[in-house]
Amino acid sequence: MNPSDPTANAAIRSGDDDVLGFALDELDEIDAVFIVLRDSFEVPMAGLVRFLKASSKNVIPNYDYLGHVRSMLAGAREQLSRVIAESGLVREDLDWQSSRAVRDIGARHGVNLLRPCRHCLQQKISVVGSMGRPREYCSNSCRQAAYRRRQADTVGEAALDDPAKACCRASQELSDVSRSVDDSDSSN
Numbered sequence: 001m002n003p004s005d006p007t008a009n010a011a012i013r014s015g016d017d018d019v020l021g022f023a024l025d026e027l028d029e030i031d032a033v034f035i036v037l038r039d040s041f042e043v044p045m046a047g048l049v050r051f052l053k054a055s056s057k058n059v060i061p062n063y064d065y066l067g068h069v070r071s072m073l074a075g076a077r078e079q080l081s082r083v084i085a086e087s088g089l090v091r092e093d094l095d096w097q098s099s100r101a102v103r104d105i106g107a108r109h110g111v112n113l114l115r116p117c118r119h120c121l122q123q124k125i126s127v128v129g130s131m132g133r134p135r136e137y138c139s140n141s142c143r144q145a146a147y148r149r150r151q152a153d154t155v156g157e158a159a160l161d162d163p164a165k166a167c168c169r170a171s172q173e174l175s176d177v178s179r180s181v182d183d184s185d186s187s188n
Contacts, residue, residue, distance in 0.1 A: 020094045021101030023083040030055070031076035033105055038073055040102050041111040045069060051109075119146040 024032040037043040037051070049065045084091060116122060119142035137143040 018099050018101060019084065019087050019089060020099040023080050023087075024099075024101045024105075026083045027076055027079055031072060031079070032101075033109065034069065034072055035076040035080060036102050036105040037109060037111060039077075041106055043111055048073075117142050119143070119149075 024036065027035070034048055034051075038045075038048060043051075045066060048069045052065055052069055053059050081091060084094070117138035118136045120138065122138065137146060
């Protein structure tokens, strides 16, 4: 396949020719599962470690499971890149969400379900999360924008609750500014 052929690249991106599915078939099953869970569904490393421990027959105390998962992912990514390069493509040419193999792996492990972000309302947050409190926002920028919106709403509500206080506060701030301007003019 010619990598500069726009028709072929469009077919790959649309899922008509599932090169990613063929490449994932070349990997060991556990490697394919881990790379899909991490790279496509953004399952945190802690979730992958828990999955590895649950799938192994014996849990070894004091074993570096996190390091093991990292090395598995590195090897799987390298092998996947090699198989994709043989097709004349790069990883960026593939849409991970349109691949049937990726969707099947996600469905088997229950991570194909995404929750909406509380700010942008896009379905971006994986149901499988790390330990602790579940994520509410898809990114730090959405978290910050939601915070700013809440702060603006709080100021607006305070003004609506008692307009006289809001007016007095505004006139006090104005007099403070004019006083500081007068002080700066008198010192010159």
